[in-house]
Amino acid sequence: MEQKPTVALITGASSGIGEAVAWRLARKPGTRLILVARREDRLRALAKRLPCETTWVAADLTDSDAPGRILAHVQEHHPPLNLLVNNAGASWRATFADGGYENVRRTMEINFDAVLRITETFLPMLRGAAPSAIVNIASTAGRISRAGAGAYSASKYALIGWSDSLHLEEAPHGVHVGLVLPGFIATEGFPAEELRAKFLTRWMVSDVSKAAEAVYEAGVMGRPERYVPRPYGLIAVLKIIAPGLVRKVLSGGAAKAMTTKTGADAAEQAEKKSRA
Numbered sequence: 001m002e003q004k005p006t007v008a009l010i011t012g013a014s015s016g017i018g019e020a021v022a023w024r025l026a027r028k029p030g031t032r033l034i035l036v037a038r039r040e041d042r043l044r045a046l047a048k049r050l051p052c053e054t055t056w057v058a059a060d061l062t063d064s065d066a067p068g069r070i071l072a073h074v075q076e077h078h079p080p081l082n083l084l085v086n087n088a089g090a091s092w093r094a095t096f097a098d099g100g101y102e103n104v105r106r107t108m109e110i111n112f113d114a115v116l117r118i119t120e121t122f123l124p125m126l127r128g129a130a131p132s133a134i135v136n137i138a139s140t141a142g143r144i145s146r147a148g149a150g151a152y153s154a155s156k157y158a159l160i161g162w163s164d165s166l167h168l169e170e171a172p173h174g175v176h177v178g179l180v181l182p183g184f185i186a187t188e189g190f191p192a193e194e195l196r197a198k199f200l201t202r203w204m205v206s207d208v209s210k211a212a213e214a215v216y217e218a219g220v221m222g223r224p225e226r227y228v229p230r231p232y233g234l235i236a237v238l239k240i241i242a243p244g245l246v247r248k249v250l251s252g253g254a255a256k257a258m259t260t261k262t263g264a265d266a267a268e269q270a271e272k273k274s275r276a
C-alpha cells in the first residue's frame, strides 16, 4: 500500500483529527482526497488549501441516503478508493440515569452505526482496489469507561470489537483494517479544557498531528493498532491485570478532572440557552 498513490475518503474532515489526517495524507505524492462532514463551508475551504486533488461531500452520516450519495460522488470523480478513514464522531456526556437509552442511541448512531453503513457501502470497492485499508478511529474510552461517558465508551468498545473481527475477515481479501485509539486530543469536539488548564494534567492532552501520524501508520503502513500517545496503551493492560485498582483510580479525584466537557455538550448547552 505504501507505494500506490492513495485515494482516501476521510469522514469528519471539517475539523480536529480528520482535518489533520487530510494534511498528513496530502504530503504523500499522488494522493487524492474525498472529505466528508456536515459543514460544507469548512470542507470547501480545506479542499482549496490542501496541496492535492481534493473533492468533498457535505453529508450527515446518520442520514439513510448518505453512504449512497458519497459512493456516487466517488464513482463519478475519482478512481476506486484504497483508504477509508472512519473518523467522524461525537460525544454527549451524561450519566445513564440522566441521558438514558436516547443518549446511547444517538451516540451509537454516529460513532458505530454510521461507520458500519459507510464501510458496507465501500467494502466491494476497497476489495477491488486491494491492497487497501480501512482505519477506524476508536478511543482509549473503548478500553476503559469513565463516569458520564458510558454512551461514548459503549460506542467505541463496539467499534473496536467489530474492527478486530473485520480485520480477520478482510485480510484474505487484501483489505487491512487498522485501529487508532486516541487519548485526550484537544479539538473542537473534545476541547479537554479542564485538563489543559491544570499544570498537573496538561501532559495528558496530545495534539492532532500525533493522531494524524497514527492514522497514516495504520492506513498506509499497515500497522494493526496505535494508541495516541503510545503510553495510553498501558491503560488497556492495567484494566485487564488490575481491574480493581483501575476502578479505584477512576472513582477518585483524578477521574473528576478527566470528566471533561465535550464540544457536543457545549453546543447543546448553547442551543438550550438560545431557546430559553
Ligand SMILES: NC(=O)c1ccc[n+]([C@@H]2O[C@H](COP(=O)([O-])OP(=O)(O)OC[C@H]3O[C@@H](n4cnc5c(N)ncnc54)[C@H](OP(=O)(O)O)[C@@H]3O)[C@@H](O)[C@H]2O)c1
Residues within 6 Å of the ligand: 011, 012, 013, 014, 015, 016, 017, 018, 036, 037, 038, 039, 040, 042, 059, 060, 061, 062, 087, 088, 089, 090, 110, 137, 138, 139, 140, 141, 181, 182, 183, 184, 185, 186, 187, 188, 189, 190, 263
Ligand atoms: N479528541 C479526542 O480527545 C478524541 C479522543 C478519542 C477519540 N476521538 C475520536 O476522534 C474522532 C474525531 O474527533 P475530533 O476530536 O477530531 O473531534 P471534532 O473536531 O469535533 O471532529 C468531529 C468530526 O466529525 C464530524 N461529524 C460529527 N457528526 C457528524 C455527522 N452526523 N455526520 C457527518 N460528520 C459528522 C464533524 O463535522 P461536522 O460537524 O462538520 O459534521 C467533525 O468533522 C471521533 O471519532 C472521536 O470520537 C477523539
